[in-house]
Amino acid sequence: MLKKQTKGLSFLLALLLMMTLLSGCGGSQPAPAAPEAPAEAASPAETESEESADITTDVVIIGSGGAGLAAAIEAKDAGKEVIVVEQMPIIGGNTLRATGGLNAAGTSSQEAAGIEDDADTHYADTMKGGYELNDPALVRILADEASGAVEWLIELGADLSDVGRLGGSSNNRSHRPTGGAPVGAHLVEVLRTSAEDRGVDIRINTKAVEILKDGDNVIGIQVEDNSGASYQILADAVIVATGGFGANGDMFADYDAALTGFGSTNHPGADGVAILMAQAAGAALIDMEQIQTHPTVVPENGYMITEAVRGNGAILINRNGERFTNEIGTRDVVSEAMLAQEGATGFLFFDEGIRESLSAIEGYIRQGFVTEAGSLEEMAELMNMDAAVLTATVEAYNAAVASGNDEAFGRDDMPRSLETAGYYLIEVGPAVHHTMGGIHISPEAEVLDENGNPIPGLFAAGEVTGGVHGGNRLGGNALADLIVFGRIAGKSAAQ
Numbered sequence: 001m002l003k004k005q006t007k008g009l010s011f012l013l014a015l016l017l018m019m020t021l022l023s024g025c026g027g028s029q030p031a032p033a034a035p036e037a038p039a040e041a042a043s044p045a046e047t048e049s050e051e052s053a054d055i056t057t058d059v060v061i062i063g064s065g066g067a068g069l070a071a072a073i074e075a076k077d078a079g080k081e082v083i084v085v086e087q088m089p090i091i092g093g094n095t096l097r098a099t100g101g102l103n104a105a106g107t108s109s110q111e112a113a114g115i116e117d118d119a120d121t122h123y124a125d126t127m128k129g130g131y132e133l134n135d136p137a138l139v140r141i142l143a144d145e146a147s148g149a150v151e152w153l154i155e156l157g158a159d160l161s162d163v164g165r166l167g168g169s170s171n172n173r174s175h176r177p178t179g180g181a182p183v184g185a186h187l188v189e190v191l192r193t194s195a196e197d198r199g200v201d202i203r204i205n206t207k208a209v210e211i212l213k214d215g216d217n218v219i220g221i222q223v224e225d226n227s228g229a230s231y232q233i234l235a236d237a238v239i240v241a242t243g244g245f246g247a248n249g250d251m252f253a254d255y256d257a258a259l260t261g262f263g264s265t266n267h268p269g270a271d272g273v274a275i276l277m278a279q280a281a282g283a284a285l286i287d288m289e290q291i292q293t294h295p296t297v298v299p300e301n302g303y304m305i306t307e308a309v310r311g312n313g314a315i316l317i318n319r320n321g322e323r324f325t326n327e328i329g330t331r332d333v334v335s336e337a338m339l340a341q342e343g344a345t346g347f348l349f350f351d352e353g354i355r356e357s358l359s360a361i362e363g364y365i366r367q368g369f370v371t372e373a374g375s376l377e378e379m380a381e382l383m384n385m386d387a388a389v390l391t392a393t394v395e396a397y398n399a400a401v402a403s404g405n406d407e408a409f410g411r412d413d414m415p416r417s418l419e420t421a422g423y424y425l426i427e428v429g430p431a432v433h434h435t436m437g438g439i440h441i442s443p444e445a446e447v448l449d450e451n452g453n454p455i456p457g458l459f460a461a462g463e464v465t466g467g468v469h470g471g472n473r474l475g476g477n478a479l480a481d482l483i484v485f486g487r488i489a490g491k492s493a494a495q
């Protein structure tokens with residue numbers, strides 16, 4: 001009875017703690033509606049009362065983002081007992097923040113929309129976007145398995161019926177919920193529910209601090225919860241699904257000094273500490289210096305404006321009201337063009353038609369990021385631009401849409417002209433967004449050592465790994481990566 005009351009009280013305390021941390025999280029991207037803490041999650045007080053007892057399970061997964069949850073579901077479906085540990089007070093990691101879409105070619109959603117696409121084109125776009133630095137074997141799996149990942153998510157209850165295009169893709173293949181709603185929070189909710197329904201034990205506020213080995217074999221992890229309790233979770237297999245290091249300013253500046261002082265779009269848990277932990281357990285790291293900036297981040301608060309705004313037709317203009325780049329070029333190229341503008345920022349510019357095409361924009365308006373005007377002249381006045389220049393820019397772009405030929409910047413996908421008042425503008429600049437490098441894995445998601453041999457019992461998936469995206473990740477490919485390789489890691493670990 002006493003234990004029951006303690007449990008109820010501690011769950012309330014955990015919720016309160018979670019709300020407090022959420023409101024003052026300090027992360028650059030305000031978190032979207034967070035999934036609730038799972039009813040079975042260990043709260044601080046609960047682990048205090050049951051602290052220090054070591055636990056044994058079949059598979060333990062570090063990280064509750066998309067990769068960790070996808071792996072958990074697959075391992076559970078293969079008949080294994082699964083524990084997921086998450087260092088933050090909420091589930092979801094950076095996956096919770098994903099907005100634009102999940103890339104896959106040859107899906108039922110594309111077919112329903114009459115979009116022709118195939119895995120070979122997805123493969124070619126990904127290799128080209130990554131400057132061919134990608135591991136071809138991993139990219140082949142990504143491209144071949146992504147459509148199966150979408151169908152699997154739909155079977156679990158996801159709505160991925162809206163299909164748009166993000167930079168560097170030849171076809172519309174970025175899947176998201178109806179109306180272009182943000183994809184990440186939706187996927188985390190679907191995955192979390194599916195994992196919980198299967199009885200996966202998800203422990204928030206629980207940080208992995210060491211990967212345990214017996215000789216060459218990985219045998220579990222050492223964890224600490226936020227009450228200070230420390231215990232071991234012994235398991236036949238450990239999956240590292242801890243995301244990247246985009247929130248660790250010192251770490252990304254160490255690998256690329258040009259990024260010193262840059263802001264980040266990442267959640268605070270993207271600290272990269274687990275990458276070093278895996279390295280200490282013998283893992284080889286690859287491509288660590290490949291770090292991506294995202295070009296459209298609100299400078300004052302680091303909030304990322306999804307690439308889908310440009311994908312749905314927005315243009316980028318500078319302080320003079322002129323376009324300066326192919327807006328749907330790869331992120332590195334657009335970021336560089338932006339940094340060359342006065343003030344090292346630019347403006348996303350779009351009209352009512354684009355606003356109506358993407359419901360994510362309503363969130364940006366609610367949060368006060370958007371300058372609105374009823375006419376081009378009014379917008380020019382508000383932004384202290386020359387109205388004639390802004391009007392000429394818009395007219396030239398609309399002519400390019402009509403002819404299908406963007407002579408100025410070679411943009412090949414111009415789905416909408418800019419001719420329906422009102423007009424909207426958001427100031428944006430680059431910030432660190434994705435870390436392409438990380439733990440070296442095999443196509444089976446086994447962690448490889450410096451000699452290219454699998455470390456028995458150790459697996460990894462998602463942004464914590466390197467090799468899939470090469471020198472530059474295409475928008476929409478991270479979600480594909482973490483579901484495809486998260487599922488593979490779960491199945492491999494279960495074996």
Ligand SMILES: Cc1cc2nc3c(=O)[nH]c(=O)nc-3n(C[C@H](O)[C@H](O)[C@H](O)COP(=O)(O)OP(=O)(O)OC[C@H]3O[C@@H](n4cnc5c(N)ncnc54)[C@H](O)[C@@H]3O)c2cc1C
Nearest residue numbers: 063065067087093094095100208243269462463476478479
């Ligand atoms: C603002 C934003 C928008 C994005 N939009 C898109 C998009 O539209 N499409 C797309 O494809 N990609 C997008 N991305 C990229 C994508 O969201 C990430 O690459 C992806 O979510 C990473 O998933 P993951 O499961 O590997 O890691 P995460 O989702 O980051 O989860 C890792 C989890 O591990 C936890 N963790 C870390 N270390 C430990 C430890 N030692 N112990 C316990 N837990 C630990 C973290 O706290 C975190 O919760 C976006 C990223 C951001 C930041």
